Amino acid sequence: MTIAIEVDNVSKQFAGLRAVDSVSLSIPQGERRVLLGPNGAGKTTLFHCISGTHQPTSGRIVMFGKDISNVSENARTALGMGRTFQISNVCTDLTVMENLLLGMLGTTSQKWSMFRPVTSDKELIGKAVASLERVGLQGRENEEVKYLSYGERRQLELALALSSNPRVLLLDEPCAGLSPSERTHFSKLVSGLSREITLLMIEHDIDVALALADKVTVLHRGRLIFDGLPDEVQKNADVKEVYFGRL
Amino acid sequence: MSYRVIGIVVLAAILAAVPSIASEYWVALLTQVLIFGLLALSADLLLGHAGLFSLCHAAFFAVSAYTVAILQTRYGVTTIPAAVAGLVAGTLLAAVFASAVRTRGVYFILITLAFGYIVWGVAHRWASFTGGDNGVTNVPPPSLGGLQIVTKAHYYYFVLVVLAICLLGYRILTTSPFGLALRGIKSSESRMRSLGYRVGAHLYVAFIISGFYASLAGVLYIYYNRFVNPVAAGFPISVEAILMAIIGGTGTILGPFIGSGIILVLRNWVSGFFHYYTAVLGLIFIATVLWAPNGVMGLIRSWRSGNRGEGA
Ligand SMILES: Nc1ncnc2c1ncn2[C@@H]1O[C@H](COP(=O)(O)OP(=O)(O)O)[C@@H](O)[C@H]1O
Numbered sequence: 037m038t039i040a041i042e043v044d045n046v047s048k049q050f051a052g053l054r055a056v057d058s059v060s061l062s063i064p065q066g067e068r069r070v071l072l073g074p075n076g077a078g079k080t081t082l083f084h085c086i087s088g089t090h091q092p093t094s095g096r097i098v099m100f101g102k103d104i105s106n107v108s109e110n111a112r113t114a115l116g117m118g119r120t121f122q123i124s125n126v127c128t129d130l131t132v133m134e135n136l137l138l139g140m141l142g143t144t145s146q147k148w149s150m151f152r153p154v155t156s157d158k159e160l161i162g163k164a165v166a167s168l169e170r171v172g173l174q175g176r177e178n179e180e181v182k183y184l185s186y187g188e189r190r191q192l193e194l195a196l197a198l199s200s201n202p203r204v205l206l207l208d209e210p211c212a213g214l215s216p217s218e219r220t221h222f223s224k225l226v227s228g229l230s231r232e233i234t235l236l237m238i239e240h241d242i243d244v245a246l247a248l249a250d251k252v253t254v255l256h257r258g259r260l261i262f263d264g265l266p267d268e269v270q271k272n273a274d275v276k277e278v279y280f281g282r283l
Numbered sequence: 284m285s286y287r288v289i290g291i292v293v294l295a296a297i298l299a300a301v302p303s304i305a306s307e308y309w310v311a312l313l314t315q316v317l318i319f320g321l322l323a324l325s326a327d328l329l330l331g332h333a334g335l336f337s338l339c340h341a342a343f344f345a346v347s348a349y350t351v352a353i354l355q356t357r358y359g360v361t362t363i364p365a366a367v368a369g370l371v372a373g374t375l376l377a378a379v380f381a382s383a384v385r386t387r388g389v390y391f392i393l394i395t396l397a398f399g400y401i402v403w404g405v406a407h408r409w410a411s412f413t414g415g416d417n418g419v420t421n422v423p424p425p426s427l428g429g430l431q432i433v434t435k436a437h438y439y440y441f442v443l444v445v446l447a448i449c450l451l452g453y454r455i456l457t458t459s460p461f462g463l464a465l466r467g468i469k470s471s472e473s474r475m476r477s478l479g480y481r482v483g484a485h486l487y488v489a490f491i492i493s494g495f496y497a498s499l500a501g502v503l504y505i506y507y508n509r510f511v512n513p514v515a516a517g518f519p520i521s522v523e524a525i526l527m528a529i530i531g532g533t534g535t536i537l538g539p540f541i542g543s544g545i546i547l548v549l550r551n552w553v554s555g556f557f558h559y560y561t562a563v564l565g566l567i568f569i570a571t572v573l574w575a576p577n578g579v580m581g582l583i584r585s586w587r588s589g590n591r592g593e594g595a
């Protein structure tokens with residue numbers, strides 16, 4: 037079985053705080069892994085280490101057998117990694133369409149093209165319209181992102197993460213802050229993604245998480261305290277104490 | 284869309300008619316407005332599109348002007364090779380100064396400011412080469428394959444044609460994938476990185492292109508002015524270029540030229556009877572920041588969309 041992502045003994049130290057502490061996990065290709073843990077557990081920090089946003093203090097990140105620890109964030113995207121941000125990070129001064137075009141161009145050499153307008157590529161525009169439809173943003177192409185609702189920004193965030201056709205997709209609390217109906221829509225969207233895509237998702241909503249996950253990993257104070265099947269997670273004593281005990 | 288085409292045609296017709304309806308004074312002033320507008324536009328490629336506030340654009344402008352002036356007066360090089368050498372010299376300098384894109388925000392401003400001072404210092408102090416405070420004088424009028432451009436009106440037309448070509452190129456550049464990427468970087472650098480962009484490389488290339496446009500303004504300037512001294516490399520020119528872009532409206536093509544028109548007309552008019560011209564400039568800048576943060580173009584845009592809103 038091919039391992040899509042291997043996190044090998046990764047730690048991240050912020051001044052006096054060890055936000056991620058010697059975490060190792062390995063995600064086979066095509067698996068859907070949900071990362072659980074209370075606030076401040078280090079989930080987002082671990083994501084940043086995998087995506088290359090942060091350089092881990094120690095440890096290695098391996099993607100499809102290639103050590104990418106020293107590969108820059110943008111080059112990891114070119115290798116097939118896509119991600120969303122916990123706090124929507126989209127280009128708010130641009131239109132929805134422009135955001136998506138940037139995403140689609142980002143992993144191609146066309147992003148350097150200077151001699152013709154981006155809108156002259158009808159095929160590209162067509163693809164962009166289709167992917168906006170896929171996340172439910174049809175008809176909003178020419179809206180400036182700053183006028184989008186919170187939920188729409190989350191949809192765009194997902195569309196951007198998918199725009200480079202990633203093999204590995206990292207979703208950081210994609211449903212956080214959404215209304216129940218938006219949430220249902222969103223989890224349907226995620227579960228409808230191709231099974232080729234290896235998915236690592238941080239999710240607070242236990243029901244959403246357990247419905248979607250092939251396997252679950254639980255972090256607490258930067259440490260990995262559980263790694264196993266969704267059925268087992270609720271029975272696990274450690275997890276009950278630190279996670280469900282708080283609910 | 285058709286409004287835009289009509290606008291461009293009308294504007295072109297007016298600009299073409301100026302030498303036959305206005306005095307030589309106005310033709311010369313308008314030429315100057317166009318040249319400094321181009322310099323402002325070059326700085327605005329970084330400010331309005333990529334979000335970088337550069338204070339060294341006078342350096343490329345001056346190095347290119349000095350290169351042309353020295354080659355023509357001292358070595359007898361003809362116009363076209365001298366102009367090409369000027370463009371190359373200014374652009375190469377931009378390729379060196381582009382290392383400033385490793386920094387952001389106030390550090391970028393300070394580094395470009397320091398770069399600008401280096402060039403001014405060289406122009407000022409290395410008198411044996413640059414002519415010191417006197418600069419380089421007696422630059423001959425440009426001659427293109429036997430055709431000499433002597434009169435102010437002819438040079439004005441020449442500048443117009445060069446500008447038309449440049450602006451078309453600029454327009455395509457800023458609407459291209461590369462130009463879109465610059466605006467993406469201005470909006471969210473971290474998102475662009477995670478979308479696969481090597482942000483530093485994009486900014487580096489943008490800086491060089493911007494330096495090329497500033498150098499082109501320098502070439503047009505030297506043949507307009509026929510002499511160059513360290514003032515051309517000075518900090519006030521870099522600041523004015525940025526102010527022109529902000530007052531006219533950043534991120535637009537017309538804005539820097541409108542800003543250039545406002546500032547240069549004011550300078551020629553106000554400084555005739557009022558000694559504190561720069562104070563007036565300062566007040567205009569403050570007013571812009573307070574009441575029209577998107578400059579004149581921003582005012583026009585909001586006025587137009589306001590009208591449309593009422594009509595609907
Ligand atoms: N850039 C940073 N600098 C310093 N501390 C940070 C930084 N980012 C996160 N932290 C700290 O690291 C811990 C883990 O944060 P985070 O990974 O965001 O947790 P989670 O996503 O699980 O809620 C928190 O205590 C947070 O305050």
Ligand SMILES: [Mg+2]
Binds near residue numbers: 079080081122
């Ligand atoms: Mg988090």
